[in-house]
Amino acid sequence: METAAANRKTVTMKVRRYVMPEHSEKNYINQEKGLKSWLLTRDHKRIGLMYFMTSAVVFFVAGLLALTIRLELWTPAKTIIDAQTYNEIFTLHGTMMIFFFLVPAVPGILGNFLIPLQIGAKDVAFPRLNLLSYYLYLMGVIFTVVTILTHGVDTGWTFYAPYSIKSTAAVIPMTTGIFISGFSSILTGLNFIVTIHKLRAPGLTWGKFPLFVWGIYGTSIIQILATPVLAITLALVVMERVLHVGIFDPALGGDPVLYQHFFWFYSHPAVYIMIVPGFGIIADLIATFSHKRLFGYWFVAISTLAISFLGFLVWGHHMFVAGQSMVASIVFSLITFMIGIPTGIKIFNWLATMYKGSIRLKVPMLYALSFIFLFSIGGFTGVMLGALSVDVQLHATYYVVAHFHYVMFGGMVIALLGGIHFWWPKMFGKMYSETMARVSWFLIFVGFNVTFFPQFILGAKGMPRRYYNYLDQFQSLHQLSTVGSWILALGFFVMLGYLLHSLIKGEKAPANPWDARTLEWMTSAPPPTENFSYTPVVIHGPYEYQRPISEFQLGLINNDHHGGEEHEIEAPSGSPEMANA
Amino acid sequence: MADAVAESSHGHDKHVFHHFVDAHQQFDASKMGMWIFLATEILFFGGLFAAYIIFRSWYPQTFVEASDSLNRAIGGINTVVLIISSLTMALAIHYIQRNDKGKTILFLGCTWVLAATFMVIKGFEWSEHFSEGMYAGKAYAYTGVTASHAYIFYSLYYLMTGLHGIHVLVGMGLITWLMIKTKRGQFSSDYFTPVEITGLYWHLVDIIWIFLLPLFYIVA
Numbered sequence A: 001m002e003t004a005a006a007n008r009k010t011v012t013m014k015v016r017r018y019v020m021p022e023h024s025e026k027n028y029i030n031q032e033k034g035l036k037s038w039l040l041t042r043d044h045k046r047i048g049l050m051y052f053m054t055s056a057v058v059f060f061v062a063g064l065l066a067l068t069i070r071l072e073l074w075t076p077a078k079t080i081i082d083a084q085t086y087n088e089i090f091t092l093h094g095t096m097m098i099f100f101f102l103v104p105a106v107p108g109i110l111g112n113f114l115i116p117l118q119i120g121a122k123d124v125a126f127p128r129l130n131l132l133s134y135y136l137y138l139m140g141v142i143f144t145v146v147t148i149l150t151h152g153v154d155t156g157w158t159f160y161a162p163y164s165i166k167s168t169a170a171v172i173p174m175t176t177g178i179f180i181s182g183f184s185s186i187l188t189g190l191n192f193i194v195t196i197h198k199l200r201a202p203g204l205t206w207g208k209f210p211l212f213v214w215g216i217y218g219t220s221i222i223q224i225l226a227t228p229v230l231a232i233t234l235a236l237v238v239m240e241r242v243l244h245v246g247i248f249d250p251a252l253g254g255d256p257v258l259y260q261h262f263f264w265f266y267s268h269p270a271v272y273i274m275i276v277p278g279f280g281i282i283a284d285l286i287a288t289f290s291h292k293r294l295f296g297y298w299f300v301a302i303s304t305l306a307i308s309f310l311g312f313l314v315w316g317h318h319m320f321v322a323g324q325s326m327v328a329s330i331v332f333s334l335i336t337f338m339i340g341i342p343t344g345i346k347i348f349n350w351l352a353t354m355y356k357g358s359i360r361l362k363v364p365m366l367y368a369l370s371f372i373f374l375f376s377i378g379g380f381t382g383v384m385l386g387a388l389s390v391d392v393q394l395h396a397t398y399y400v401v402a403h404f405h406y407v408m409f410g411g412m413v414i415a416l417l418g419g420i421h422f423w424w425p426k427m428f429g430k431m432y433s434e435t436m437a438r439v440s441w442f443l444i445f446v447g448f449n450v451t452f453f454p455q456f457i458l459g460a461k462g463m464p465r466r467y468y469n470y471l472d473q474f475q476s477l478h479q480l481s482t483v484g485s486w487i488l489a490l491g492f493f494v495m496l497g498y499l500l501h502s503l504i505k506g507e508k509a510p511a512n513p514w515d516a517r518t519l520e521w522m523t524s525a526p527p528p529t530e531n532f533s534y535t536p537v538v539i540h541g542p543y544e545y546q547r548p549i550s551e552f553q554l555g556l557i558n559n560d561h562h563g564g565e566e567h568e569i570e571a572p573s574g575s576p577e578m579a580n581a
Numbered sequence B: 001m002a003d004a005v006a007e008s009s010h011g012h013d014k015h016v017f018h019h020f021v022d023a024h025q026q027f028d029a030s031k032m033g034m035w036i037f038l039a040t041e042i043l044f045f046g047g048l049f050a051a052y053i054i055f056r057s058w059y060p061q062t063f064v065e066a067s068d069s070l071n072r073a074i075g076g077i078n079t080v081v082l083i084i085s086s087l088t089m090a091l092a093i094h095y096i097q098r099n100d101k102g103k104t105i106l107f108l109g110c111t112w113v114l115a116a117t118f119m120v121i122k123g124f125e126w127s128e129h130f131s132e133g134m135y136a137g138k139a140y141a142y143t144g145v146t147a148s149h150a151y152i153f154y155s156l157y158y159l160m161t162g163l164h165g166i167h168v169l170v171g172m173g174l175i176t177w178l179m180i181k182t183k184r185g186q187f188s189s190d191y192f193t194p195v196e197i198t199g200l201y202w203h204l205v206d207i208i209w210i211f212l213l214p215l216f217y218i219v220a
Helices: A002-008 A035-039 A044-072 A083-118 A127-150 A171-198 A211-243 A256-290 A297-313 A326-354 A363-386 A388-394 A398-428 A434-460 A472-505 A576-580 B002-009 B023-058 B060-068 B072-097 B101-131 B150-183 B193-216
Strands: A010-017 A554-556 A565-570
Touching (some): A044 A127, A083 A256, A256 A326, A256 B023, A297 A326, A398 A472, A434 A472, B060 B150
Antiparallel strands (some): A010 A554
């Protein structure tokens, strides 16, 4: 019988419905007590929360640095800080936001918390490695903080040679911090890929993944393939400073453009490390709050992989004016345009999902809609910058600054906020104030646009990025942008307030407040340490809202148990499903 | 199928972590994890290989002359040493699969000794270079190469063989740990995942050296 089953690639399993309690008295938060139980935990959910806390602190500090930058730019000359401090502050803002917030946040917080839950596993494949990833990340953060408190770095987050070799600032501790946290990123990606391949619940085939799983999978591939190149590049910068090896230093016959190639070979794919998991979140949100099956599931899933792949072939569009060959520039420009295709596929499929859906405008959905709007602006301006002639004009202006903030903040941060509001009840078992969350969303949406839209205009008019002084004619737009940054900050303080209130006094959340269909909603809120009290079995896709919820709560029946129903489950032979059967 | 169920329900032996269904799944996961790690290693070295290609095409004559200053015999001996160590590593895995712990420890020991031999030879080689003034980058003082920018060749040589050497040292550490655990009886034909995946790592270290040898020692 087993051979026959293997040939048909399906197995028959006896399953029954399991309903977990809405609230679990013993859950992952309170099962073990004491600081040590947190610091040495191997539970993916706890590690997710530790990432949450740490990256929130990083975001807060880097955000304060951004407010300082905007305040300094209130007047064309000196406002509050001197030029050197200004250079150090924008460098730290960029470095902290990119390497210690944007890159690790979604995989670290939501990936850790959700991937095992969404695929019905008890944990990630390598829990100890997962804890190590967190501590490597923390060490990277600490190196950065030490750099801030001692010296500061004034190279910009890109560490371009030859300035990064010559600058007297603390380039070595800073790059060491990024080097270390790079390994955190690699190990996280490795862990998720193995987890997704090997630990899926019986019946959960690739076509039944929630899109968030696809997003993390695509991201992980980029993390493991791109990050090692950044690591070796930064190691070479350190070697260049210590031993003067002559690889990047033109004075010794080295090649500073090679540095740029290496740097962008990582840092462009890194943009997709930041945004691709966001795509996954948005797909989950849109399907759930439209209460409709995701339109074009496979197109959305495969376009994720297409973006991950194409993302490796466009790094040269950062170097159109750096002296690379014209042929190379034309090819890079063309491939850059091509990235618009899978991205467009996603956006159209999300819109088609909403069409004739029964849309509920809850806070996570507001973020999802803002994402589509803001990310489209960020994407279109990216295509413009990918055009050779336009880029020569706009290169290194505020237009670029506005573009990548629309992608990074309007895209990734908005998606993360949407995801946090969506999964908050599951993570903490508490609801937040919907009204205050709407106020905060509104302030963030308006504040963001007021801050960054004027920067498109500034850039188009010729305002260079990173300048401390500027011409008088730019002042009104700069001031508008600065006012926007205050609105944005206010929005975040409101959010901090109601989220803390939710933790302390929030209403208890039901297990499935949004009437979703994916596995993480079938366990209690917050989930118990072992995630599920049974082995979940999946027979339907993630967004089959027309089917009763009971068909999403199936689990294997123990051998000695009678009753239940039999289901044919697709499973390739030799897979965990077979082992389970 | 009923047998399979019965097997998996009592299948939680002491080596299987609670989040895996069975030993088979755990072994598969660990092996896949190591293969992915090896892919990251190739990209890690890849940056240096790319730099090598650029500078060799910029300064071809320098690479020919500077390569002649390295001792090919030593490079060749070290290659043989590493290839034999890959064989002994494979034998160690072979014997743990047959539950022969004595021979496993013997061949792990051989691998360790060969790795140490490689490092000692490398150490003598480097100190010989230093005594002739073949330093990386600015400190370079060797006069044997007339073509320009010879120090970039030596920079790449030290960076790449140095990074490889660090990997050999890490491998020696892992092999030591494997020997201790084998001695304590923690591995058997039922559970030898760490031996197997350390073996994978060790073969990669070997393969990288096989690329380094022609790139530095036999350019002409």
